[in-house]
Amino acid sequence: MSPISRRRLLGWTGAGAALAGVGAATGFAVGSTGGGTDAPASPGVVPFRGDHQAGIITPAQDRLHFVALDVTADDRDRLRALLQKWTTAAERMTAGAEAAPGGAVNLNPQAPPSDTGEALGLPASSLTLTFGVGASLFEKDGVDRFGLAAQRPPGLAELPSFTGDQIDPALSGGDLCIQACSDDPQVAVHAVRNLVRMGFGTTSVRWSQLGFGRTSSTSTEQATPRNLFGFKDGTRNLKAEDSAALEQQLWVQPGDGPAWLEGGSYLVSRRIRMHIEIWDRTSLAEQEVIIGRTKGEGAPLGAAAEFDPIDFGATGPDGQPRIPADAHIRLASAESLGGTKILRRGYNFVDGSDGQGHLDAGLFFLAFMRDPQAQFVPMQRALAKSDVMMEYIEHTSSAVFACPAGLGEGDYWGRSLLEP
Amino acid sequence: MSPISRRRLLGWTGAGAALAGVGAATGFAVGSTGGGTDAPASPGVVPFRGDHQAGIITPAQDRLHFVALDVTADDRDRLRALLQKWTTAAERMTAGAEAAPGGAVNLNPQAPPSDTGEALGLPASSLTLTFGVGASLFEKDGVDRFGLAAQRPPGLAELPSFTGDQIDPALSGGDLCIQACSDDPQVAVHAVRNLVRMGFGTTSVRWSQLGFGRTSSTSTEQATPRNLFGFKDGTRNLKAEDSAALEQQLWVQPGDGPAWLEGGSYLVSRRIRMHIEIWDRTSLAEQEVIIGRTKGEGAPLGAAAEFDPIDFGATGPDGQPRIPADAHIRLASAESLGGTKILRRGYNFVDGSDGQGHLDAGLFFLAFMRDPQAQFVPMQRALAKSDVMMEYIEHTSSAVFACPAGLGEGDYWGRSLLEP
Ligand code: HEM
Ligand code: HEM
Numbered sequence: 001m002s003p004i005s006r007r008r009l010l011g012w013t014g015a016g017a018a019l020a021g022v023g024a025a026t027g028f029a030v031g032s033t034g035g036g037t038d039a040p041a042s043p044g045v046v047p048f049r050g051d052h053q054a055g056i057i058t059p060a061q062d063r064l065h066f067v068a069l070d071v072t073a074d075d076r077d078r079l080r081a082l083l084q085k086w087t088t089a090a091e092r093m094t095a096g097a098e099a100a101p102g103g104a105v106n107l108n109p110q111a112p113p114s115d116t117g118e119a120l121g122l123p124a125s126s127l128t129l130t131f132g133v134g135a136s137l138f139e140k141d142g143v144d145r146f147g148l149a150a151q152r153p154p155g156l157a158e159l160p161s162f163t164g165d166q167i168d169p170a171l172s173g174g175d176l177c178i179q180a181c182s183d184d185p186q187v188a189v190h191a192v193r194n195l196v197r198m199g200f201g202t203t204s205v206r207w208s209q210l211g212f213g214r215t216s217s218t219s220t221e222q223a224t225p226r227n228l229f230g231f232k233d234g235t236r237n238l239k240a241e242d243s244a245a246l247e248q249q250l251w252v253q254p255g256d257g258p259a260w261l262e263g264g265s266y267l268v269s270r271r272i273r274m275h276i277e278i279w280d281r282t283s284l285a286e287q288e289v290i291i292g293r294t295k296g297e298g299a300p301l302g303a304a305a306e307f308d309p310i311d312f313g314a315t316g317p318d319g320q321p322r323i324p325a326d327a328h329i330r331l332a333s334a335e336s337l338g339g340t341k342i343l344r345r346g347y348n349f350v351d352g353s354d355g356q357g358h359l360d361a362g363l364f365f366l367a368f369m370r371d372p373q374a375q376f377v378p379m380q381r382a383l384a385k386s387d388v389m390m391e392y393i394e395h396t397s398s399a400v401f402a403c404p405a406g407l408g409e410g411d412y413w414g415r416s417l418l419e420p
Numbered sequence: 421m422s423p424i425s426r427r428r429l430l431g432w433t434g435a436g437a438a439l440a441g442v443g444a445a446t447g448f449a450v451g452s453t454g455g456g457t458d459a460p461a462s463p464g465v466v467p468f469r470g471d472h473q474a475g476i477i478t479p480a481q482d483r484l485h486f487v488a489l490d491v492t493a494d495d496r497d498r499l500r501a502l503l504q505k506w507t508t509a510a511e512r513m514t515a516g517a518e519a520a521p522g523g524a525v526n527l528n529p530q531a532p533p534s535d536t537g538e539a540l541g542l543p544a545s546s547l548t549l550t551f552g553v554g555a556s557l558f559e560k561d562g563v564d565r566f567g568l569a570a571q572r573p574p575g576l577a578e579l580p581s582f583t584g585d586q587i588d589p590a591l592s593g594g595d596l597c598i599q600a601c602s603d604d605p606q607v608a609v610h611a612v613r614n615l616v617r618m619g620f621g622t623t624s625v626r627w628s629q630l631g632f633g634r635t636s637s638t639s640t641e642q643a644t645p646r647n648l649f650g651f652k653d654g655t656r657n658l659k660a661e662d663s664a665a666l667e668q669q670l671w672v673q674p675g676d677g678p679a680w681l682e683g684g685s686y687l688v689s690r691r692i693r694m695h696i697e698i699w700d701r702t703s704l705a706e707q708e709v710i711i712g713r714t715k716g717e718g719a720p721l722g723a724a725a726e727f728d729p730i731d732f733g734a735t736g737p738d739g740q741p742r743i744p745a746d747a748h749i750r751l752a753s754a755e756s757l758g759g760t761k762i763l764r765r766g767y768n769f770v771d772g773s774d775g776q777g778h779l780d781a782g783l784f785f786l787a788f789m790r791d792p793q794a795q796f797v798p799m800q801r802a803l804a805k806s807d808v809m810m811e812y813i814e815h816t817s818s819a820v821f822a823c824p825a826g827l828g829e830g831d832y833w834g835r836s837l838l839e840p
Pocket of ligand 1: 274365
């Protein structure tokens with residue numbers, strides 16, 4: 001498709017009758033691969049607006065670009081203006097359009113292009129952009145920078161440090177985060193890069209992480225992917241289809257804290273370096289005992305198929321529990337944790353080499369939940385204390401963000417917080 | 421597909437009559453998504469053996485994992501044994517099989533799995549594995565480590581340092597390289613990781629680079645992709661279809677140097693950091709003048725369509741050349757360089773952030789050619805000296821490898837070098 005026809009798609013012929021869904025309200029066509037204004041909404045478009053933000057229970061896309069930013073400006077109006085601008089751009093890009101009208105080949109050649117161009121011609125690719133705010137936005141070094149201190153939700157309390165933590169503060173935390181997930185990494189990178197660009201003078205990049213393969217399924221419709229230990233990951237994840245559990249475990253409810261976060265969720269990120277060389281020298285039997293599942297099929301030990309129920313009480317011929325007391329899936333299970341579950345949505349990463357002859361690889365753990373203190377903290381505490389897997393991993397970065405509810409028409413990222 | 425059926429596919433039922441192509445010789449079935457031994461060769465399988473190594477003129481796949489390794493062992497037999505083992509594993513993996521028979525769920529649970537497992541169930545995904553050797557394999561600190569010094573080909577002479585170079589020696593060079601290209605990054609990472617694992621005790625990782633999006637087309641059948649400056653890249657690349665030019669510019673010919681490299685090619689890698697924030701503040705007109713092409717369509721300035729021929733002599737109404745004297749495409753063109761061309765096969769990368777508030781993004785330049793000294797050096801010298809684009813980029817890593825010809829039946833990586 002030539003850029004001319006794409007530009008035409010982006011408004012020159014106006015919003016036709018078929019601009020269904022997300023595109024309709026803002027007057028641009030949906031999906032960059034469509035042939036014209038009468039094309040139906042592209043199947044690769046995830047709606048941007050709704051009760052909850054996209055990118056949480058959206059079936060996990062294959063690729064990730066995550067960025068944490070600090071706000072360098074100190075006035076609230078400038079922050080609000082950026083959030084409004086970001087929202088417009090984010091909605092356009094998730095629909096397959098360029099970041100701003102005019103795009104990479106804008107009409108005034110003397111001005112910088114309003115879009116950086118590397119996604120020109122690529123479809124929407126199920127792009128979702130999910131926005132969150134960190135504790136430091138509410139208060140940093142004792143200063144209430146934006147008059148928001150009273151709005152800080154309880155879940156943004158600092159995480160304790162866990163046994164074995166090797167957290168690098170420079171690669172942790174952040175005032176804001178944007179999670180870009182897509183089936184095409186170029187589309188995810190393009191979106192983050194254009195938002196970062198718009199933030200110039202107001203925000204700066206604190207840290208950023210690419211993920212090349214999803215490690216968890218988040219919908220019963222998805223096949224379970226594998227992490228870099230070679231095991232299926234996501235089998236007993238909280239799934240999009242389990243609406244009752246989502247209300248109980250995932251979405252912030254009225255009364256949980258300040259009203260602006262109702263219908264939202266907390267995001268915990270942990271960059272977990274895996275010592276894959278050591279893992280790779282461990283026997284298959286030992287690997288399976290550490291996880292509590294078989295490697296090939298992903299069945300609970302003692303059962304036959306991946307989705308067979310786990311019988312934590314079952315014992316083997318030796319009288320020992322089939323699933324050992326310190327198996328990962330026992331320690332992390334709702335059964336051991338008073339019913340607690342989380343929605344895992346992590347990605348595999350390789351960040352070059354570590355300078356010691358090894359690949360710097362691991363799992364960028366992302367999980368959404370209603371209350372990090374009540375859900376993530378006891379779970380990670382149990383794992384840090386007893387999980388044999390800890391010998392093979394190292395948590396190197398940590399962050400918690402509060403992700404507001406979804407956007408209604410005309411809404412922008414953070415509106416409920418900035419204009420309560 | 422359950423792992424049981426995959427294991428069956430990998431030899432338990434023997435090599436059936438339909439094991440066409442690459443699988444036949446070694447007795448395993450081709451393509452991990454096939455339903456059984458009578459399935460035809462999977463369309464996502466690139467043949468591993470042939471006159472030339474795969475991954476050079478193979479239409480550029482979407483994702484890359486590149487690794488440079490140093491040999492830590494000091495005897496030639498051990499090196500040869502590893503290269504033989506690597507070849508068997510590489511051939512299996514490019515066919516969609518696991519790294520070794522038995523695979524991730526091997527029969528002896530007391531042994532470590534012979535495959536790490538994260539690609540179980542994924543198809544071959546056009547995986548190619550391309551092997552090369554660096555100058556340091558022939559001689560390091562004046563020592564002829566493997567009795568190969570006399571076999572060092574002329575093209576492995578060191579590259580000069582170019583104006584503006586910011587090369588990090590720790591992320592440059594290497595005794596060996598493996599380029600893994602695939603349409604699925606998990607498949608590329610899995611292949612590199614399993615080869616690295618087999619090398620334990622003989623090799624160690626020197627540096628490694630992931631690329632998330634190809635920046636160059638290498639076949640007339642491919643649409644031209646875009647780099648992170650937002651421009652189409654690969655329009656006038658050397659293409660797989662131009663066999664005469666390939667012999668002249670790409671494949672090492674008899675008489676060029678030692679016989680073991682005939683039919684092979686040299687690979688030059690340059691990690692090029694792009695200062696995308698500065699680029700993004702440059703006007704569209706200026707960007708187009710720097711490249712010498714339009715951003716949207718990719719047409720040469722003064723022409724209309726991407727593949728229109730370039731008229732370097734054309735002048736505008738002001739009497740100035742349409743394509744400026746210091747435009748990238750003029751400086752790098754065969755017309756300016758006495759007919760020299762190279763095969764570009766680079767990838768976009770984002771390696772997190774730079775600690776200064778920016779994304780650490782750029783182009784991992786990979787190019788194949790018959791003679792780096794005669795082709796890459798004058799080209800890069802011209803660019804380093806005059807290319808306005810140099811203000812927006814920085815070369816941070818550099819390497820040259822000699823990639824032998826393709827493998828015949830029974831051959832292994834480096835055989836022509838080690839057993840001439
Ligand atoms: C590199 C680190 C980790 C690896 C390789 C890993 C791997 C796995 C695997 C293979 C499973 C079984 C399949 C499934 O039901 O999803 C699993 C389950 C689970 N993991 Fe992890 N995990 C890691 C870190 C964590 C962390 C940090 C947490 C939370 C603090 C966590 C929480 C869970 C939970 C809640 C389950 C489901 C347990 C159940 O109810 O059956 N994991 N993990
Ligand atoms: C970040 C760095 C670079 C960027 C963004 C870049 C971008 C481009 C673009 C947009 C084109 C025009 C489309 C095409 O014909 O492929 C091009 C052409 C070309 N580039 Fe680069 N390039 C970079 C570095 C290099 C380097 C280091 C070399 C070699 C030393 C090189 C060699 C060439 C050649 C040979 C052509 C074709 C010129 C012609 O004959 O028309 N480029 N490049």
